[in-house]
Amino acid sequence: MSRMLAFTPEVFLSLFEQYNTAIWPLQIVAYALGVLAVFLTLRPGRVAGRLVAAVLAGFWLWIGVVYHFVFFATINFAAPVFGVVFIVQGLLLAWTGVVRGRLDFRFRGDPAGWIGLGFALFAMAIYPLLGLLAGHVWPRAPMFGVTPVPTTIFTIGLLLLTAHRVPLSLMAIPVLWSLVGGTASWLLNIPEDIALPIAGVAGLGLAIWRNHGTPRGKTG
């Protein structure tokens, strides 16, 4: 099935090897920022919303510019388009959450909150373990915070952890990417990425369900 793409799974994993080697040790910084973001949703403070939004915006902007434009574009003609989409999402997160301060990340013990927390922890901990089981060993593996799939799952999870209505305008690109990226991952036979479309569809459903029971006017 990978014949529908312009590159083989071997070349795709080789790209991760080059990318991870080139940006090392930013992967550790990304993990630290991810842990901080999750912590802030559990212990929210005055600037927590802006900080979490800044972390998410930073992830998406980095992936858009560096991963897609600089690295992925060498093997995939569509990568620049993906890069623009990721940059748009990064700017939306920065504008809504950092500049306007309209995002209030706060864990609520409802189903959307628990599942959102689950998605975030999955992206950081379970996803790389599943990758290991599939034989995707460092540095030939997609890493949290600096590659699209785990970062998208993480973002969907954190958006479900917003205090009021889930901002669907910020959910749109991650859900769209979960379908695009999920299809590509299926074609490339990367089993851990099956979580991506699941997170996208489930995240969208939970967001709509959450918003249905939350008064209008309160987003984030």
Place this chain on the structure above:
Amino acid sequence: MNRIGPMLTRRALLVAMAARGLVPGTGLVAGGRGAAAAIGPIRKRPIPASGERIPVIGMGSWITFNVGDNVSLRNQRVKVLQAFFDRGGGLIDSSPMYGSSEEVIGYCLKRIANADALFSATKVWTLSRLLGERQMNDSFKLWGVNRFHLMQVHNLVDWEAHLETLKEWKSQGRVRYIGITTSHGSRHEEFARVMATQPIDFVQFTYNVVDREAERRLLPLAAERGLAVIVNRPFRRGALFDRFERHPLPAWAGEFDCANWAQFFLKFIISHPAVTCAIPATSRVDHMLENMGAAYGPLPDGDMRTRMIRHVESL
């Protein structure tokens, strides 16, 4: 039957020696998945526009040469390309759409000793004349060539604009031939219209033992208009192997020196009189040897082609 005795022919002897690597430089080929045997000069077909002859088997580069910056994979592709030229290959086809393929081809060409027979073919695949010129100029640098033998408009993208550029470049000698491409079944109506009305030299489209729509219109039109035909997706992107390779090759395939399924599929294509060249893609030396084996020996005649179609349809 005693295989070493009076029945031993010169061909059988040479094939046996080739299988042991004893006859270098004879045009004999021995490859995996059923030895690929061939003898004599490589088969060539003329380009109608000029009479220049090119080998009937070329090489595509979709997926197979898109290996990015990985040096190990690049060097492995050098071996594949070396095998291609060693067996008499010439035409290499690529596109800016194929990721790093053009750059990797350029990398390989610098490391190959006998690439004199190169017939360089790539494509322009973007919108607007300005961006097209920029993209084609990039291709010169990526391949490391001063001129292209063939420049094609990929999938008819903005073909009106690019053909204007290509006509100019052809008159200036920057490209020797110009053409258009499409892939399986897409935009055949418009494709035929361009074939019928524009001063092009080459066309490229899909044709194989399963996908034979081109027999109805495009192949006859190419013959009528005097256009060289490059056939892409000769193995349906590998799907023909997935579907048929588990079946044994019919014994009668030996009547036209066909030693494996790759040669079966390729000989079907190049036995069509309007076809100039087929461009299978591979990342493996043994498969390259099989593919190039199809450029040697006899081809199936009309009755045999019908038998080949019936056979694959029966499997």
